[in-house]
Amino acid sequence: MPKPLGLLLLSLLLVPEVWAATPEIPLVIKDHRFEPATVKVPANTKVMLVVENRDATPEEFESHDLHREKVIAGGKTAKILVGPLKPGTYKFFGEFHEATAQGAVIVE
């Protein structure tokens, strides 16, 4: 195994515990749509959206409500930390395919 990769893996093991304790919410982008289109998360808790882009093309996860924007390359997975949030509906979308890629985080 090349050294940089080894170091990277090692650093992954040393990820702060806060992250380890953060609940992960999986999301999939397929055919320029979010699957599921809505996810429920608990109020006042930090959560990690784990967005897997199963399309071959890049997508930009964007949300004004959540104050997040992140490009996700084709076939890659991105982690997006959100919260703690108050109850409500927080919309997000894929900027590169806004017509179809729409979704929302529902905080309860």
Place this chain on the structure above:
Amino acid sequence: MLSALIIVFREVLEAALVIGIVCAATRGVRGRGVMVTLGVGAGIVGAVLVALGAERIAELAEGMGQELFNASILLTVVVMLGAHILWMSRHGEALARDAGRAGESVRTGEKPPRILAALVGLAVLREGSEVVLFLYGIAAGGATVGAMFAGSAAGVVLGALVGLALYSGLLTIPSRHLFAVSSALLILLAAGMAGQAAKFLIQADYLPALSYLWDTSWLVANDSVLGQVLATLVGYDAEPAGMQLLFYLAVIGVLVGGTWYVQRSRPRSGAAMTTV
């Protein structure tokens, strides 16, 4: 096609506004055309390279590489803008005098800071890399490739036109005021970029948001064209985080204070000048 136009336009707009202001601010500086052109060229090359390396960048820092990369570029541009603003405030008087001589060759002995090329290059690189990724997606996409590329091309042209319009508008300001106005614009530009950098650092969880202060999206939404223009020009954000505002105000404070200090201590005769 329209969606391609809008996406590309949004990305090009920010770089175009930055270039427009920088060009207006450096009117009369010898060789600035070359510097700006070099910067744009290098920025486009850089944008392609960043797009190619996007996956690698994204994987750095436990998956927060993209955020850190964006924040680093933004903060570098802020520092460069700051240096440029201080350089201008030192030489502004001579520049204004020379710029006033319409048609005459500019005699200001000062060379434009090379920082100008780097500044423009980084602005183009950051916005351009997303355009490249988007275009790559289109190219891999299928049926409507032609129309999408036409839309993207129109987006580039439209963005450039807005930058040009801003530049032309700024040039109608009498040259004795131009440097004050463009300094103020550059300070706001730098402050807005610092705020954006803070936003990325909050997203990566490197900084606390310090709560979101207000919401004016009912008035001007972030994704409206006006919102985008204001975001670039004055750092507008409909729902800013406290940390973002802190970065914004800190940059304004440092640059306003720095400009005041440089002008106060400027040598009367213009002898023994040093560039910042």
